[in-house]
Structures are given as structure tokens and as C-alpha cells.
Amino acid sequence: MTKQYGMLIVDRDICTGCRSCEVACSLAHEGCFWPEKSRVRVYKIEADGLDSPVVCRQCDDAPCMAACPTETLLRDPGTGAVLVGDDCVSCGACADACPYGTVRLDGEREKPLLCDLCGGEPACVQRCVVHALKYRNGAGQVVTAPVQAITLPREKLK
Amino acid sequence: MVVIRGGYTGKILKVDLTDGRIEKEELGSEVQSYLGGRGLNIRKLFSLVDRDTDPLSPENPLLFSAGPLAGTLFPGGARFNVSAKSPHTGILGDANAGGFFGPELKFAGYDQLIISGRSEQPVYLLINDARVEIRPADHLWGRDVWETNKALQEELGDNRMQVACIGPAAENGVTFAGIFANLVRTAARTGMGTVMGAKNLKAVVVRGRGCINIHDRERFQKLLAQIDEKIYNHSDYQNRAMMGTTKLISALNKFGCLATRHFLAGDFADADAVSGEQLAATLKVKSKACFACTIPCSRFFRIPSGPYAGLASEGPEFEGLAGFSSRVGCNDLGFALQGVDDCNRLGMDVITASECISFVMECYEKGLLSRDELDGLEPRWGDQQVVRELLRKITFREGIGDLLARGVRHAARELGRGTEKLAMHIKGLEVFQADPRGLKGYALGFALASRGGDHLRSEPSFEFSNNPEEGMRRYGAEESAFRLEYKGKGRLVKHYEEWSALSDCLSACKNTIVNMEIIDFEEGAALLESLSGVAFTGEGVQQACERVLNLERAFIVREGIRRSDDTLPERFLKEPLPGEHPSKGSVVELEAMLDDYYKARGWDLSTGIPTRETLSRLGLDDVTRDLLAAGIPVVQ
Numbered sequence: 073m074t075k076q077y078g079m080l081i082v083d084r085d086i087c088t089g090c091r092s093c094e095v096a097c098s099l100a101h102e103g104c105f106w107p108e109k110s111r112v113r114v115y116k117i118e119a120d121g122l123d124s125p126v127v128c129r130q131c132d133d134a135p136c137m138a139a140c141p142t143e144t145l146l147r148d149p150g151t152g153a154v155l156v157g158d159d160c161v162s163c164g165a166c167a168d169a170c171p172y173g174t175v176r177l178d179g180e181r182e183k184p185l186l187c188d189l190c191g192g193e194p195a196c197v198q199r200c201v202v203h204a205l206k207y208r209n210g211a212g213q214v215v216t217a218p219v220q221a222i223t224l225p226r227e228k229l230k
Numbered sequence: 231m232v233v234i235r236g237g238y239t240g241k242i243l244k245v246d247l248t249d250g251r252i253e254k255e256e257l258g259s260e261v262q263s264y265l266g267g268r269g270l271n272i273r274k275l276f277s278l279v280d281r282d283t284d285p286l287s288p289e290n291p292l293l294f295s296a297g298p299l300a301g302t303l304f305p306g307g308a309r310f311n312v313s314a315k316s317p318h319t320g321i322l323g324d325a326n327a328g329g330f331f332g333p334e335l336k337f338a339g340y341d342q343l344i345i346s347g348r349s350e351q352p353v354y355l356l357i358n359d360a361r362v363e364i365r366p367a368d369h370l371w372g373r374d375v376w377e378t379n380k381a382l383q384e385e386l387g388d389n390r391m392q393v394a395c396i397g398p399a400a401e402n403g404v405t406f407a408g409i410f411a412n413l414v415r416t417a418a419r420t421g422m423g424t425v426m427g428a429k430n431l432k433a434v435v436v437r438g439r440g441c442i443n444i445h446d447r448e449r450f451q452k453l454l455a456q457i458d459e460k461i462y463n464h465s466d467y468q469n470r471a472m473m474g475t476t477k478l479i480s481a482l483n484k485f486g487c488l489a490t491r492h493f494l495a496g497d498f499a500d501a502d503a504v505s506g507e508q509l510a511a512t513l514k515v516k517s518k519a520c521f522a523c524t525i526p527c528s529r530f531f532r533i534p535s536g537p538y539a540g541l542a543s544e545g546p547e548f549e550g551l552a553g554f555s556s557r558v559g560c561n562d563l564g565f566a567l568q569g570v571d572d573c574n575r576l577g578m579d580v581i582t583a584s585e586c587i588s589f590v591m592e593c594y595e596k597g598l599l600s601r602d603e604l605d606g607l608e609p610r611w612g613d614q615q616v617v618r619e620l621l622r623k624i625t626f627r628e629g630i631g632d633l634l635a636r637g638v639r640h641a642a643r644e645l646g647r648g649t650e651k652l653a654m655h656i657k658g659l660e661v662f663q664a665d666p667r668g669l670k671g672y673a674l675g676f677a678l679a680s681r682g683g684d685h686l687r688s689e690p691s692f693e694f695s696n697n698p699e700e701g702m703r704r705y706g707a708e709e710s711a712f713r714l715e716y717k718g719k720g721r722l723v724k725h726y727e728e729w730s731a732l733s734d735c736l737s738a739c740k741n742t743i744v745n746m747e748i749i750d751f752e753e754g755a756a757l758l759e760s761l762s763g764v765a766f767t768g769e770g771v772q773q774a775c776e777r778v779l780n781l782e783r784a785f786i787v788r789e790g791i792r793r794s795d796d797t798l799p800e801r802f803l804k805e806p807l808p809g810e811h812p813s814k815g816s817v818v819e820l821e822a823m824l825d826d827y828y829k830a831r832g833w834d835l836s837t838g839i840p841t842r843e844t845l846s847r848l849g850l851d852d853v854t855r856d857l858l859a860a861g862i863p864v865v866q
Contacts, residue, residue, distance in 0.1 A: 088526040090519035091330070095303050098441070099451075104236070105302050106441035107337065116389065118413050119376060121515060121530030121544060178439075199303070201462075201471075201524045202517060219462040221471035221526055223517035225510050 077152025078209045080127040087204035089123030093196035100195035111187040128174045128187035139169035153189040232259040236443035237298035237761030243340045248347030265735035266297030269778040271313035285317035286428040288348035295342045297737030301333035306739025308520035318405040318421035319658035321786045324681045325422045328520035329415030334392040337438025354433040367432040374575040375410045394434045397577020399625045400427035404635045406582040414545045418579040445763030474527030475548035476506030486811030489663040491559040492588035496665040497809045500561030538564040546570040552663035553584030559611030576625040585660035586634040605629035654799045656683030668813025671719045674823045677796045680782035690726040720826025728775035777848045784853045793838035
């Protein structure tokens, strides 16, 4: 049996499209407000009200790892997230291999942007007040933002 | 020399559409005196135009600013401010919108964008980080806001491109055309879209891939944690997430202050049918939010059946929802949403548009306008087809639409026959959908607003608090805490004007900062320091806001505004509010409140002009000199 990894759970039907997750991710990883460098990306079609946060799926078979020529992508033993090691040559093979397009590589000397699940406390989840983003850890516990904004009256009746 | 280490990008982009010149400038010490956003805009605008500048000429600049909180993790740090001399009112033009455009401008590396001149041909401006291009837009001219947005994102192959564009109303010179970002996020008031149209500028498109730095991340995150706590524990948090400003339909109706049939009444019998509660319970699909906001007060809705089946959009705000329901006497929620959608696509301000239409309806009812003068239309209360036809006619300036295309002040002047008394504007700008007779502080704020009849310059919601002790503490009068009382309202409005300016200067949401009282001047200063590394104090920040208010006042004084212009439409001063509700029989007694306000501000009581002493205290001696040179009496 494969090990149970932590993963981000997305409910795009309730995503507000605010991109707080992108800003929080960039703050956690880059130390500034930099959505372009976020590991989470919200794809939007505004006219149809579609907002899709696209996140790393933490695939069991991790095609990104398999594609890495320097074998520098390794699993975090705690969360199972794929981490980028020191031998990365910025070749882009991981980004090409990702079936979900969640690995991005900006510029030739950049390292790939891979979600590391913030070591088990994803910053993006903490700011998602509608719980469109949740985190299920390796033990199966689901973590959400500290508040839930109730956005539809029918939810209140639940 | 001020060194900016974060929050701000530190750069101003200047584009001249006449000769195509593109320049970049450093931002400096003005951040301490004017903070950013609206403040930075008025500082520039004051010196770039004068009394003789024609708002539709190439000499009128169009300024976009995104302040220091835009693009940060501050909830609601999503806004941008647009300023120019207004073609609608002839005085200060200034409008503000949320969404994603403001932050994107910052990520592209700019705090402010100054557009001057006029292009010969239709163009759009593409800001792709440091690369800035003026591109042809002949293929976009004539297209509506939604079509333009779609065409540009497709053409540029990137729907993270943030588009701020105009619709046909602006192209045709309707003086109350807005600038639309994210389809529905509108810098709506005072005709900023019209100025853009006069420059032959169809859109500003921005894509920013850069970062906004933080000087002291630890301090910022600590402050943010306190802010989050306040927001999440706020008594109105869930209500706002559910309904946003649309909650005001039933809230104001309960007080008898919902603009109904052009302010002929303050209570709308069918309010429940068009309320925010009804919208949330029926047509709302999910909540929507501006950039990085944790109070998702907007919504996406879809109409499944009926005459407007298929209509789907983000929005609306209270202003549009009430504008196309109670104000025009219509009880159909679907129609109200359709009316707002028409304005969004055609590119018009919903407040002014709904005033124009309800004005015509009252004039028709009173026999002041005939069917012949209305191109055969019979605008009766609630007539949906007539409303839509009037919106179309205004946009394309056909017949009666041409008369209305410059707003109700102009229309009433042209018509005469007593219609002037029915034109619900202040300084040429139409008032929104709350009846000020039952809201004395709001009434004073309307009368004074530097861009004309407007609620967003002050919104003194404290007068709903019914908390006399706090009223005494804050404004020296227990009465200030009660909406029907007068005492203390001068100080109340002064404080809320500065608070609102704080929000507009930082480019963060007024619902968050002011209505929910999430940050004050001290906390604003702390946030600014943590982001920028520049020294700010609470007192200094409040004074910067006061400076902005005084400079805006000096701007409109230079255009001829005096105390006598700080007034309300006659109906609010003389006709007791009819109906059976808690505001029944109210009128507004303005003069004593004005005296209190001018005293609190340090303005001359007889003229409403800031005194020399006040301007000097705020470091605005250059403004005094400018006014004196224009022959304006600035007294000691």
C-alpha cells in the first residue's frame, strides 16, 4: 500500500476568485507579495464566474520526479510533497511532465515552482475563508482557514 | 530624502498620447504628505490643470493610482483611483474601483499612471511590466465593455491581463461614463470614462509579473493577524459575506430612507422582492471577492427563467440594485439586474443613469415632459422597456437620450419649467439611493463631498450606532450617535471624511476600513511603516488625509465652488419625507451643521474657503498663493 500523502483539496464551485491563496503562497515562499511566483494559481473566466484554483496534486506516481534528469526532486518524508534539491539545472523537464500544468518555470535560470505544502501548514489554506482550499494531512485530518464565511443562505440551513 | 523599501513600487509611469512619449519617474517624499491613491492624484491634478482647462481637451490629464495597500495581503487592498477634471460636473473628477486592476498595476511596477494628451486614432495602452506600448484600437472602438475585455484578453493570449476599458457611452461623449475593470468593477462617477474616450483611449491593459516588497515582514504579519481577528469576529462579517452592500435595500427601507420613485417616498412596498436577502436566496450562485479579500461581499448570479433568463454576471452593488428597482419604481429583481448589466456593458454610472431615468419619470408624471418630447415614450414608474430604451438612447445620444447624456443638471437647465427643483444632484453630481432626510450626517456629507453629490466621501455610519457615550467621546455630542439628530454632525463628518480618504489613499476597501472600523489612523501608520520602511505616525497620517480634503476643496474653490453650493436638492430641505416609518416627516436643516463643519475644518464660515491659517498648518502655502493669484479671497 502506498503511503498516504498530504494534499490540497479544491472546491472550485465555491472559489471566490480572490487569489488570496496566490498572495499568501508568495509571501510564505518569497517573502513578498508576488502572485507570479505562487505555487497555486487561480484560473478565471470572469464572464462565466469560473474560478479554478490549480494546485499540485501530489501524485502517487509523480511524473515530475520521474522526468528529472538530475534526480534532484525528492519527497518530503513528512508531507510527501515533492521538493526541489540543489542539483536542479532548470531544464524544465518536470514542468513538461506535469499532467496538470501545476509546475511552472519562469526564466532559464529559475528553479521550478513546486508546492511544498509549506511543510504541512499550507499558507494558502489559511486565507481561504470560503474553504475552497482545504488541506488533508497524511493522517487524514482536514485543516481549513480559522473562519468560514457562510456565503449562501441554503448553507446556513445545513 | 525618503527611501521607500516596500508597499509602494516607487515609480510613476507617464504616457503622452499626443506624441507617444513614455517616461518613468521616481516617487519620493510625497508619500508621507499624500500617502498614495486619491491623495497622490489630487496633488498632481491640482498643479496640472487650472480653471480654464477644458475637461475634454488633451490638456486634462487622466491619473490612475494604486496606493500602498493595493496588491498586499490586506483584505480589500484591491483598489485603484482615477482622477481628472470632470466633464460631468466641471469640478473635481474622481472615481474608485476594486477588482484586480489596481494590484496588477503595482505588480507591473507602478504606483501611478499619468496619461496626458490625445491620440489621433483609437488606441489602447498595454503595460507589460517594464514594456509599455500604445497600440491601435480601431477594431475595438464601438464595442461594449464585455466585448472589449474579451477581445483584448484573446488578442493578448493571457486572461491574467487586467483590462480597464470604456464602452460606447464614453465614446459617444456621455458625460457620466465610467472606466470598467473585471467587466463590472467600475470607477463610475464623474465621467472618468468620458475623459478616456476624449483621449481616444479605449483601454488600459496591465500585466505585472513583479513583486511588491515588504520592509518588515514580521511586523506586517503581526498587524495582519490582528486585522484578521477583528474581521472574523466582527458582528456583521457573515452578513457581508452573504450580501455585501445589497443588504442596504432592506436596511434602509426599514428606516424609510430607501430612494423610492425618485425620492417621492422613502419606503418601497416591494423592497423584499428586490432585496439583498432575496438575491442571495434565489439567484446567487456563489460569493465573489476582490483581490486578496477575506470578506467576499460580491456574488456571481444567474437568472434561470423569466424574461431575463440567461443573464449571468458578477454584482451588483446596492447602488445599481436600488437604482433599477426602488428608484424607478420597479419590483422585478431580474429586471434590476438587467438594468445594471445594461449600464455595465454600455459603460455608464448606474447612479447617474438611474437618476436620469427616474427624473424623467417624475417629470412625465407631473406633466413637465410630454410624450412628444420623449420620442413617443411614456415613462411610467416601473416600466422596464422604457428604462432599457432610455439607457440605449442616452448611450447613443438619440432624442431625449441626448438631453440626458450630460446628467440631470444639464437636462433641467435646458428644459426649465421648474424641472430644476426635481434634478437630484449636488454640484452637478447625482445623489445615490439613500434618502438623506432620515440621515442627517449623510446629508451633510452629500452636501460637502468634493466630487459633488456623493456618499463615499464620508459615509458616517456611526450615526446608526445609538451609542451616546461614544458619541460624546468621539465628537463631543451624544446626539452624533443618532441619525435624526444634528448636534456633533460637523465633527462626525469631518472625521469620516478623513477616514474615507485614508481608505482611498491606501487603495483598500472602505467597507473594511471605515464601515467595519477595521483600522484607524494609528493602525494605518503602523501598516505603512511595516510595508515601506518610511516613518509614519497616526497623527501624521490623519493630517495627510486632512491635507487631501483641503487640497480637493481648494481645487473646487478654484472652479468657483462656495458655501452656497454646499447644499442639497430642494426636496430634501423642504418636503417632509412622506410615509409611515421611523423617518416620517423629516427634512434636513443644513445650515447649523455646515457652520459646525466649517469651524471644525478651519474654513471661512461665510464662503466655505479654507483659511490661510488652515492651509499653512497643512503645508499648503503654495495653494494659498495659487488661489490668491486667481483672485480668490483666502482670509486669515
